[in-house]
Amino acid sequence: xxxxxxxxxxxxxxxxxxxxxxxxxxxxxxxxxxxxxxxxxxxxxxxxxxxxxxxxxxxxxxxxxxxxxxxxxxxxxxxxxxxxxxxxxxxxxxxxxxxxxxxxxxxxxxxxxxxxxxxxxxxxxxxxxxxxxxxxxxxxxxxxxxxxxxxxxxxxxxxxxxxxxxxxxxxxxxxxxxxxxxxxxxxxx
Amino acid sequence: xxxxxxxxxxxxxxxxxxxxxxxxxxxxxxxxxxxxxxxxxxxxxxxxxxxxxxxxxxxxxxxxxxxxxxxxxxxxxxxxxxxxxxxxxxxxxxxxxxxxxxxxxxxxxxxxxxxxxxxxxxxxxxxxxxxxxxxxxxxxxxxxxxxxxxxxxxxxxxxxxxxxxxxxxxxxxxxxxxxxxxxxxxxxxxxxxxxxxxxxxxxxxxxxxxxxxxxxxxxxxxxxxxxxxxxxxxxxxxxxxxxxxxxxxxxxxxxxxxxxxxxxxxxxxxxxxxxxxxxxxxxxxxxxxxxxxxxxxxxxxxxxxxxxxxxxxxxxxxxxxxxxxxxxxxxxxxxxxxxxxxxxxxxxxxxxxxxxxxxxxxxxxxxxxxxxxxxxxxxxxxxxxxxx
Numbered sequence: 206x207x208x209x210x211x212x213x214x215x216x217x218x219x220x221x222x223x224x225x226x227x228x229x230x231x232x233x234x235x236x237x238x239x240x241x242x243x244x245x246x247x248x249x250x251x252x253x254x255x256x257x258x259x260x261x262x263x264x265x266x267x268x269x270x271x272x273x274x275x276x277x278x279x280x281x282x283x284x285x286x287x288x289x290x291x292x293x294x295x296x297x298x299x300x301x302x303x304x305x306x307x308x309x310x311x312x313x314x315x316x317x318x319x320x321x322x323x324x325x326x327x328x329x330x331x332x333x334x335x336x337x338x339x340x341x342x343x344x345x346x347x348x349x350x351x352x353x354x355x356x357x358x359x360x361x362x363x364x365x366x367x368x369x370x371x372x373x374x375x376x377x378x379x380x381x382x383x384x385x386x387x388x389x390x391x392x393x394x
Numbered sequence: 395x396x397x398x399x400x401x402x403x404x405x406x407x408x409x410x411x412x413x414x415x416x417x418x419x420x421x422x423x424x425x426x427x428x429x430x431x432x433x434x435x436x437x438x439x440x441x442x443x444x445x446x447x448x449x450x451x452x453x454x455x456x457x458x459x460x461x462x463x464x465x466x467x468x469x470x471x472x473x474x475x476x477x478x479x480x481x482x483x484x485x486x487x488x489x490x491x492x493x494x495x496x497x498x499x500x501x502x503x504x505x506x507x508x509x510x511x512x513x514x515x516x517x518x519x520x521x522x523x524x525x526x527x528x529x530x531x532x533x534x535x536x537x538x539x540x541x542x543x544x545x546x547x548x549x550x551x552x553x554x555x556x557x558x559x560x561x562x563x564x565x566x567x568x569x570x571x572x573x574x575x576x577x578x579x580x581x582x583x584x585x586x587x588x589x590x591x592x593x594x595x596x597x598x599x600x601x602x603x604x605x606x607x608x609x610x611x612x613x614x615x616x617x618x619x620x621x622x623x624x625x626x627x628x629x630x631x632x633x634x635x636x637x638x639x640x641x642x643x644x645x646x647x648x649x650x651x652x653x654x655x656x657x658x659x660x661x662x663x664x665x666x667x668x669x670x671x672x673x674x675x676x677x678x679x680x681x682x683x684x685x686x687x688x689x690x691x692x693x694x695x696x697x698x699x700x701x702x703x704x705x706x707x708x709x710x711x712x713x714x715x716x717x718x719x720x721x722x723x724x725x726x727x728x729x730x731x732x733x734x735x736x737x738x739x740x741x742x743x744x745x746x747x748x749x750x751x752x753x754x755x756x757x758x759x760x761x762x763x764x765x766x767x768x769x770x771x772x773x774x775x776x777x778x779x780x781x782x
Contacts, residue, residue: 237692252769255442255699256692337681392431394419394521394570 222341223324229274234259239276243378277312283379296325296341297348299356300334302363312337314361322350324339345369400421405529412521413748414556421742428771430759431742433570435634435715438681439671443527443633446674455666463491463642466667470676471642479706483621483644490654491664491672494524495600495641502643502654503530503562504595511561513596516547517750518718520570520598524750527564535560537608538751544709545572545752549583556591563588565613566598568605571749571758572718573694573711578611585616591773593668594649595623600641603632603683605713614644619744631714632683633675636781638668681750690715693761693768700772701759702717704779715762718746722755724782732757739774 208221237257241248254261303314308344311329318338319327326339338356342348350366373381400407412433421427438444462468468485475481483489492498499522507513507530508526515523527647535555539545552563565584568578576584588595595611614623628641643653694710694717699718703714708719721731728745735741746756761768 237688241692251766251770254694255703256696256765258695258699296756339711352588387429387436389432389434389436390418391421391427391429392414392744393433394414 229276231276235271235276238264240267240273241264242277242280255374267355282390283377285373285381287373287381294341294343295348296339298368298370298375299338299340299352300330300366300368301336301338301356303335303359303361304363305335306361314359317359318356321351321355323347397715400487402541405446407527407666409528411439413729414521417736417742417744420733421736424736425638425717426490427736427740427762428744428767429742430761430763430768430771432760432762433745434636434714435631435686435764436762436764437634437686438634439633439638440675440679442678442682443635443671443675447671450670451667452636455670457666459663459666459669461663462489462654463664464673467491467669467673467676468642470673471644474676475612475625475644476615480611480744481542481612481614481625481644482571483752484647487647489642489644490657490716491648491669492628492641492643492657493661493664494630494639495626495643496526496596497657498624498626498628498641498643499523499564499596499598500526500530501656502626502645502649503527503532503607504656505649506594508523508534508560508679512557512561513562513564514552514555514560514561515564515750518545518569518571518746518756519750521748521750522562523566531561532561536751539572539574539698540752541709541756546576547584547653549587552584552587552591556587556593560569560591560593560749562594562596564596564598567613568601568711569712570601570714571716571744571746571753571756573714573716575605575608575610576577576613577608579613580618581613581616581619584613586620586630588622589618590613593622595619597625599625599627601625601631601714604715605691606687608693610713624649629672629675631681633672633680634686635668635675638665638671640664640668640672650734691760693763693765695763695774697759697761700768701775704714704772704776706775706779711765715760716760717759719759720756720758724779726782728754728757735775735778739778741771741774741778 224312234257241253250261250264253264305311306313315327315336323340323342324338325341328337330337340348354363356362357365470487471489472483483539503526509531510533512535513527514535514537517538519534527534537547537551537555539547595613599612602610614620614625624643624645626643629635640743697717697769698710699710706721707718708717711717721728724731728747732743732745735743738758740747746758
């Protein structure tokens with residue numbers, strides 16, 4: 206099984222100053238810390254400390270601060286389920302056109318969609334449709350049922366277009382099935 | 395059938411094999427070796443560069459280029475040298491695109507050396523310097539830099555070695571294997587001596603993009619030095635393009651034109667597809683350099699902090715991707731240390747002795763390897779030291 210670890214956080218939280226959420230001021234070292242953790246959420250604290258040239262205590266303090274500000278939302282594995290027998294599942298991306306509601310725009314309808322646990326991601330999009338919904342199910346028919354019974358029946362939803370994912374090449378910056386052999390000769394001047 | 399005489403030239407038969415070769419042979423027979431012995435980036439060339447080279451092949455750019463290289467590329471190199479280091483070269487006359495910085499060095503030496511001319515070679519240094527001087531008919535004169543000076547060459551050391559036969563000074567900053575960077579004030583002092591003795595400086599600036607603490611100063615940018623400097627550089631290190639074999643030399647027109655004669659008879663021109671890749675690298679490669687540089691800097695911090703924690707004294711080098719910790723207190727020679735470390739813990743490092751004078755008592759560790767691998771290597775080295 207191929208399992209890598211990643212970090213869930215939102216750059217949005219760091220830089221957006223128009224939203225209503227708390228936005229934190231960060232220093233370059235926090236950005237570097239997030240960068241390291243985003244590549245490897247399991248990097249040991251002492252290794253982070255040596256890499257960033259700060260003490261372990263400071264690493265802990267900065268991580269806690271980022272967590273408190275929801276700039277780090279969690280630490281999770283980037284699982285490649287296709288490597289696990291019988292657990293591959295089905296993923297789809299659904300383009301959803303909706304009618305925005307007066308006063309709350311798209312937020313209310315987005316919430317009604319993202320509350321469903323099978324929904325893995327929801328984005329508000331510019332362009333031909335409004336919401337991009339990413340969904341994970343055990344089978345195609347399970348996803349079909351979700352679309353026809355739960356999603357399409359919501360009042361504001363005008364139309365849906367469902368695309369099933371056939372193969373994952375790269376996800377969140379991680380290449381699936383990478384060829385990461387070192388092709389260099391072992392000692393060189 | 396054995397011939398009655400040896401066809402080898404005296405030069406070839408007297409040339410010593412590189413000390414690195416033996417370690418390569420040893421390490422390549424073993425499995426699961428973590429190598430800190432690699433003198434090149436662990437990154438693959440940025441994709442846009444590879445793609446541009448593909449595209450040039452698809453377009454049918456498979457013929458020779460001008461001897462000195464594609465003019466557009468030379469123009470981009472000139473722009474780059476001006477913007478980054480404030481040295482002005484004319485693309486048409488002052489720059490040759492070469493097969494790596496190594497060929498640029500060979501050309502330079504062949505163009506300036508008469509038999510018996512002396513070249514002061516600042517050591518420890520890249521293994522090819524002294525042999526290349528010898529092959530050009532010159533006499534390499536080693537100048538040993540010292541750990542107490544953080545391996546920085548001292549101007550009075552040059553004075554002590556200059557004779558009436560001294561023609562050139564060969565420096566490399568940031569240095570392979572020590573990572574030492576010569577700052578502007580260091581270069582100013584060197585320039586005074588160079589001026590006084592009317593020397594020419596071969597300045598290997600191949601690691602010039604990879605400095606982490608201070609902005610880089612090119613020797614050619616020091617007042618009055620452009621006319622006395624052959625600036626050797628290339629795409630290998632900063633753009634992770636070692637295998638493309640593409641470098642360049644910039645310098646005074648008269649010297650460059652003499653080098654061009656040698657270049658056209660011996661090489662013709664550098665690889666065309668590589669030159670097309672390099673054009674893209676200079677046009678749109680800045681972001682990739684910065685990302686790789688950031689990564690090297692973090693790894694340097696990790697490795698320097700780890701070595702000092704283990705108890706192998708290690709100065710914090712300002713550039714390149716090497717650290718050069720001292721192993722003197724272990725009582726082992728650098729070669730014995732490297733060999734035992736390889737046999738017992740399967741970590742490959744390069745003994746300092748192969749880099750010439752002043753290298754003994756140190757090992758060169760390249761940190762152009764993932765943090766994960768570096769972490770494992772440091773654990774193994776710690777175990778090895780504790781057992782000694």
